[in-house]
Amino acid sequence: MKKKNLTTVLLLLWVGVQCWSQVGINTNDPQATLDVNGNFRIRTTEKCLVSSCADSILVQNTQGYVQTISKTQLIPPGNRSFVSGTGNSNLILVAITTSANWGKILFDKELIDDNNDFDITNNVFVAPLDGIYEVYVQYKVSSAISAGELGIGIFVQKGMEEPELVAEESYTNLSLLGIPVSPATRRTQVIVALKSGDQVFFGAKASIPSLDLLSGSSSLFTIHQIR
The missing domain is CATH 2.60.120.40 (Jelly Rolls)
Known part of the structure; x- marks a missing residue:
């Protein structure tokens, strides 16, 4: 039953994106392709080996948008004396x-x-x-x-x-x-x-x-x- 519910939600999201380009959860005025007004939880994630990972980190800006930033911008190499x-x-x-x-x-x-x-x-x-x-x-x-x-x-x-x-x-x-x-x-x-x-x-x-x-x-x- 849970698998069917998840499939239904994903299908609705896909249909929403195709039809309206933007989908909102807990908001009637989405400002991005997927706009979540609330907590965002991920149960599991895949581990990434250093050699195969992109050299970037996900961060949230002041407007709530998720963006990528290079880790060297957070810890500049060689700048610590x-x-x-x-x-x-x-x-x-x-x-x-x-x-x-x-x-x-x-x-x-x-x-x-x-x-x-x-x-x-x-x-x-x-x-x-x-x-x-x-x-x-x-x-x-x-x-x-x-x-x-x-x-x-x-x-x-x-x-x-x-x-x-x-x-x-x-x-x-x-x-x-x-x-x-x-x-x-x-x-x-x-x-x-x-x-x-x-x-x-x-x-x-x-x-x-x-x-x-x-x-x-x-x-x-x-x-x-x-x-």
Whole structure:
């Protein structure tokens, strides 16, 4: 009986389309070939292998029409930023005038930067899109010359505002009987909301005015847009 009812409904729909070009369910004024004014339910669907599926997704626009959109429009490939870089040999710092005893770390090698979001000439990352970013930085010091407190930090600059220190690890170098006991590596990380055009850069801090004091150092950073 159910099969007969379904056949009858399909036949009526086909006849309606042939005669009137548009069929409405729960509406006397259909605006499309099939205009359903109400919930639409599908009991079962066929699974589609990735290799045989069209590269599109069904979406509903603001007028209620079902349309297709490429999945690359929803998740643009390559637009999510992922950047990493390193610095080796002597760690050269450029003073950050707004932050006492802080200097910008200059990295000399990019490992990943498909979208050119990090400028190796001024060592600044510029956010390409509004989003949530995970930022990590570290440096390892093999020796420190006349240095007391050493630290590392992540700075964010929004527009014309002053750079803001958003994450930091800093502590004093200690030694016991002339043997250094402080960890050689300073590291810090943060998850931060950035707007397009916001800048991120990295700094190192020393408790003495001279910032060109670290020798035999190595540094590493990563920036990953997670949403």
